[in-house]
Amino acid sequence: MSVAEFDFLLDGEPRKISVETREGTLFVREGGRVLEAEVKRISANELQFRFGGRSVRAYLARAGERTYVAVDGREYVVSESRPETGRHGEGDEKNLETNLRVRSPMPGKVTKVAVAEGEEVRKNQTLVIVEAMKMENEIKTTIDGVVKKIHVTVGDRVDSERPLVEVVKKSNPPRRAEP
Numbered sequence: 001m002s003v004a005e006f007d008f009l010l011d012g013e014p015r016k017i018s019v020e021t022r023e024g025t026l027f028v029r030e031g032g033r034v035l036e037a038e039v040k041r042i043s044a045n046e047l048q049f050r051f052g053g054r055s056v057r058a059y060l061a062r063a064g065e066r067t068y069v070a071v072d073g074r075e076y077v078v079s080e081s082r083p084e085t086g087r088h089g090e091g092d093e094k095n096l097e098t099n100l101r102v103r104s105p106m107p108g109k110v111t112k113v114a115v116a117e118g119e120e121v122r123k124n125q126t127l128v129i130v131e132a133m134k135m136e137n138e139i140k141t142t143i144d145g146v147v148k149k150i151h152v153t154v155g156d157r158v159d160s161e162r163p164l165v166e167v168v169k170k171s172n173p174p175r176r177a178e179p
Contacts, residue, residue, distance in 0.1 A: 005017070005018045017029060026049075045060045046060070059133040061132060066079045066106075068105065070133045070134065073135070099169065100142060100166065102127055102141060103164060104128075104158045104159065106159075108158060109155065109157055109158070110128060110154055111129050111130065111136060112129040113150060113153065114128065115128075115147050117147050118146065119146070120144075120170065121145060122144050127140060128152065128165060145167040145170045146170060147167055150165050152164050
């Protein structure tokens with residue numbers, strides 16, 4: 001029997017759990033809730049959980065300090081519990097809030113480029129779709145701006161190091177001085 005406690009961020013929200021293993025069974029406790037499951041490793045990036053007569057597969061991918069977990073068509077981001085880590089897109093590089101280099105949150109394959117160079121884009125607009133862990137991930141911009149450069153094409157394999165798209169923040173026209 002072994003017990004371990006973990007502090008982490010799940011989709012940017014702090015969580016604390018304790019995990020105990022006993023005779024091949026995993027017990028996960030969060031607050032007053034307990035989940036009991038049998039766990040079987042299918043491959044290096046795939047686990048099968050059995051609980052309450054139900055079987056669920058989880059697919060895992062690691063990129064830097066984050067782990068991406070896909071279960072039942074939902075994707076979760078897990079990282080160490082530190083304030084500077086967390087949500088999708090936070091791996092994007094911003095330069096004085098005027099330029100944005102958008103990167104994929106995990107390794108995958110580009111299935112769609114949804115914008116063109118020179119196109120105006122709005123915050124949260126989808127730029128690229130990357131397939132990873134049998135799921136399509138919409139990669140969005142976090143600023144209003146203009147697409148400066150597209151670094152990928154459909155079919156390209158990407159990781160979290162390679163920029164996908166560069167967006168330049170749209171400059172606001174100078175304000176007139178009031179009399």
